[in-house]
Amino acid sequence: MPDMQPSIKVISSAQNDTLKQLVRLIEHARERRKQGLLVAEGIHLVQTALAAGVVCTQLFVNRQALGKAEVLALLQRLPAGVAVFELDEGLFARVTALTSAPELLAICQRPVPPVITGRSCLLLEDIQDPGNMGTILRSAAAAGVTEVFLSAGCVDVYAPKVLRAGMGAHFYLALHEQADLLSVLQQFDGVRLVTSLAGDRSLYQQDLSGNVAFVFGNEGAGVSADLHDAADARVRIPMPGYAESLNVAMAATLCLFERVRQLSPA
Structure with a gap:
């Protein structure tokens, strides 16, 4: 230097x-x-x-x-x-x-992502809000889930507003842009998880100790039917108070850190 x-x-x-x-x-x-x-x-x-x-x-x-x-x-x-x-x-x-x-x-x-590892990852479908995208990436980096796949319909992951919201997380993640999410999910060897208001079990009852592919969808439309059907774990986030749903960045953060909790020593 x-x-x-x-x-x-x-x-x-x-x-x-x-x-x-x-x-x-x-x-x-x-x-x-x-x-x-x-x-x-x-x-x-x-x-x-x-x-x-x-x-x-x-x-x-x-x-x-x-x-x-x-x-x-x-x-x-x-x-x-x-x-x-x-x-x-x-x-x-x-x-x-x-x-x-x-x-x-x-x-x-723009960093070139390394070869896909097959470890726990995030699949983001058509996330449009820069603040949501940056927050999700920041949470992923903090939670140790470093592989992220983004559909072609996502906001540019390297847009200035996304970079600011990510607070530097981008530079420690493998960001796979323009990804075929359905193909990635079908080939994933581990638990394939989506959150759903109609999920058949609570997030906190789901075993997240192995490899997990977390799927999150568009702010308005949610996860598409094809990805929803390809998942093998559909969980709900308990909301005992008044709220129809959670912001996608908040939902992703809760899921990521529930995994951290389960992996942390007692």
């Missing part, structure tokens, strides 16, 4: 081609997928990406943050080959997806 601050190029115009490309990546999922890139906004996300070994190609720094010790330390630890650009705060605020300009942001390569 270099121990000197890298050279920094100043961008002073919104018409700069490098800046225009950054805006396209922030605003358009198709552009991010086409180029195999993501945009990590904020120092925490960038630090986490670098610590996880994610390849970052460009770093954009808010001029007003250049004097901060945390920013200077990150610049000094940057791998060789990362292009660094400086923008004033006003210009930075025009390109970021955040409500206020962060200290910095980075363009990084």
Whole structure:
């Protein structure tokens, strides 16, 4: 790792081609997928990406943050080959997806997931809300379920809002995009579980000590009939109070941490 601050190029115009490309990546999922890139906004996300070994190609720094010790330390630890650009705060605020300009942001390569392991995993079908997606991924990483399969109908898992909600979890998960969930589920060697208001047993009665494939569906439509039929465990989450159903991110978190509870020593 270099121990000197890298050279920094100043961008002073919104018409700069490098800046225009950054805006396209922030605003358009198709552009991010086409180029195999993501945009990590904020120092925490960038630090986490670098610590996880994610390849970052460009770093954009808010001029007003250049004097901060945390920013200077990150610049000094940057791998060789990362292009660094400086923008004033006003210009930075025009390109970021955040409500206020962060200290910095980075363009990084989307991680390539490793070979499927066959261990416990999440199958996410047509999850549309960025906050829900990021929260589910954060819970999965915290619960030690690191393999996630996403249907083609899901929100872009590397959208800026999803990345922020995930708080760095993305970089420690194997995220399989555009997955054929039915095929994955049919080939899974373990308990294939969906939650259902009509489930024949409580979540807390289900043995989760082995390999489990947790299936969660769209916020409105739920799990599709094909995936529901392919599951061999249909459980309900007890709700003694007044509620028709739980938010999908909350349901996923409860299931993941019930597995943690069952695996934890007494």
